[in-house]
Amino acid sequence: MQYPEPISKLIDSYMKLPGIGSKTATRLAFYTIDMQEDDVTEFAQSLISAKRDLSYCSICGNITESDPCMICADKSRDNSKVVVVEQPKDVMSLERMNEYHGLYHVLHGVLSPIEGKGPEDINIASLLRRLQKNEAIKEVIIATNATPEGEATAMYIARLVKPANIKVTRLAHGLAVGSDIEYADEMTLFKAIEGRQEI
């Protein structure tokens, strides 16, 4: 015996999401049936709307409702700096800091030979075109994650951008604010020593 069709279809849909297997999908599907009707309708509408109304900015690759995105369209921002990030989520994290007022470029991934991801699979070509076209950009700040893939991507981009006489920088590595030296890993401590600053 199978579940009634509406619920087995819903389970299938939940299972298409990352990290959700058949047990969790079943639990979520049964939970959905007991949810308020309004909440379910809103959920369905926001799925459709997120897919239909959002696209990627043709300049920076960030997620946006309008093209170009709010950041690229904002003339008051400092257009001499571009922060290069892996994902749209990273733009949000940096914006929450409220200290950076330059532009962004979203790669949508990192170089990863293991996953077969080469330079043509991420937004590197569009970054180079952007730097060629826009002479105002004086500095590229690479803010890929501090993972081996993120580091390799940073090195790769730096090698391509430097010959154009644009300053290329990388976010500092070191101790997280509020963290204990006791619990820091060796690599982080090494980077913190290496990058020590005079006070």
Next chain:
Amino acid sequence: MQYPEPISKLIDSYMKLPGIGSKTATRLAFYTIDMQEDDVTEFAQSLISAKRDLSYCSICGNITESDPCMICADKSRDNSKVVVVEQPKDVMSLERMNEYHGLYHVLHGVLSPIEGKGPEDINIASLLRRLQKNEAIKEVIIATNATPEGEATAMYIARLVKPANIKVTRLAHGLAVGSDIEYADEMTLFKAIEGRQEI
């Protein structure tokens, strides 16, 4: 700065699901944007359809598209036995076994003083009415989970049903098939010894 509205609404909707916090919801929302349009549409439709087309069987409380449900409506089933379970999912698990051909009754929960769930919060009254009305039922097999709440609920139902001269049984406790004695907990071993059978 906030996420564009369509995505922040979708994140809010995902966060209403159990066990999904803001980080996971954000990850799922971004994943949704990169999904095939067909898959997203289907997901939205199955949400609506699961909520709209499914209800609970007025006899047994199982989830169903038609009332009474397929099992209650099936005249070929053995109507002398009723298995009492906690959730519709449990009906499916028992049906997959393909060895039981009687009826079911879904409690939609267990007695749980900690969560403030008393007998009036689960489908016990409808079970008793069903037993009174239907004289064919000769045995009630209680298949609540082997948790303290499941056990307490089983005891409670047994006390109510027994005076009506209906046989009340409980699923056997013991070693799971394929399991090692070495890894069985003390309580399970105790129940396995207690319920030992002659071979």
